[in-house]
Amino acid sequence: MPRSYTFTHAITRRPSAAIVDGLRAVDTGAPDLALMLDHHAAYVAALKSTGAEVIELAPLEEYPDSVFVEDTALCLPEGAVIMRPGAPSRLGEAAEMAPHLAALYGELRRIEGEDSFIEGGDILMTETGILVGRSARTNAAGVAELARLTADWGHRVHEVHTPPGVLHFKTDCSLMDEETVLATDRLAASGCFAGYRVIPVAAGEEAAANAIRFNGKVLFPAGFPRTRDRLVKAGYDLTEIGNSECAKIDGGMSCLSLRFTPAR
Template sequence: MPTALVRRPSPRLADGLVTHIERTPVDADLAVRQWQAYVDALEATGWTTVEVPAIDECPDGVFIEDTMVVYDDLAVIARSGAEERRPESAAAAKTVEGLGYRLTDITEPGTLDGGDVLKIGSTVYVGQGGRTNEEGIRQLRDALAPLGTDVRAVPVRKVLHLKSAVTALPDGTVIGYEPLVDDPAAFDRFRPVPEVAGSHVVLLGEDRLLMAASAPKSAELFEQLGYKPVVVDISEFEKLEGCVTCLSVRLRR
């Protein structure tokens, strides 16, 4: 059964980092309800969720995907390019280790955020930009090499993370809102979508795509392609450059 790590939002969520968009007020109470609806959507589609201990002192802790990169039985524990986010990784690492995964760490001077990593089969795209540096990518490449991966660095300048710009459909096609994608040609197959939030999908299995309510035109496009959107409202997390991918770590073995 597929498993997802999640972490409850901090009461300080509204103080989270914002880099590429203007700050707007965040309703922390609504965010908690939206987070629960996100968890419920995962569980309703056959996923088991494992809650990592909350870290209330870190406003961005809910964006748990940034704490690690998981491939096969290995969890590469990230070292965020945002120093204030680095404490978020410890409890997440302990949790995934308790589920039977091997651990390795990104170490100084390397930086890596999990949100910069897009896995498509054995190809692993890594966004090099504000949060992930060249040394972090080198360390990730070395860690994943024994597992037969092809790690490819791609530029990220227009958005916070690579997966702020692109994710992938079940057939491996990379999707993104083209004005925010630095180099569409970096991907083997690329399909533009009509909305920013349409760039972000979580693959739930059986052609189901978890995606945000703020991308109805993209949902219609995916339906036309034969996929089944599972729509959640994550408006309060979008105000902090969050999306459906960064609210969980998906584990499949």
């Protein structure tokens, strides 16, 4: 089974009331917590519908962005690597996630370099390697340390670059299957997906690029009909989920979960 999108487990964290203080590149208003909770519940239900075990963690009021658990770790079949987020206010989130992953994995490694920063939102796991985008949140030292930590597990890390002004590499792309990615034109133009079939996001719907393939489903943000139709035409089974409130604090489908099959 494809290891890059076939999983037995996921971890999510319920949004806290502190979400109104979440980081954002542009202030478009505070998220509506009640609506975000509804969207989050639909997201969790979609994950569970594939047969996966979903571990739902309690809110962390001291960390406004902690609903975005993907940035805290990279979960591989052989073990998990705890990240070192590039946003100083988020460093404690990774430490909070570590014991939950330690309970599931036989081996846990950590990005520890004082000058190393890396977030899960910049990491795209494929069947042939790990693409890591340099960004404002992920630097060269973080990428190099991840490469060292995963080399003996047989993984090859490929450093690529996130477009200027884009928060994370996966803000602009998603893995659809072993051979296919969904991507914005601005990211695909860099050539980082050479050898893959690229389904382009419709013009004006760039925010649709952050979706996730999770077992047999694609969890897709609602409100992007032209890109949705392209994926349906290509044969994917989509579940559309509201993302209006997460988007106000730069979040998307992939940010809301860690997806993995743990090995003991």
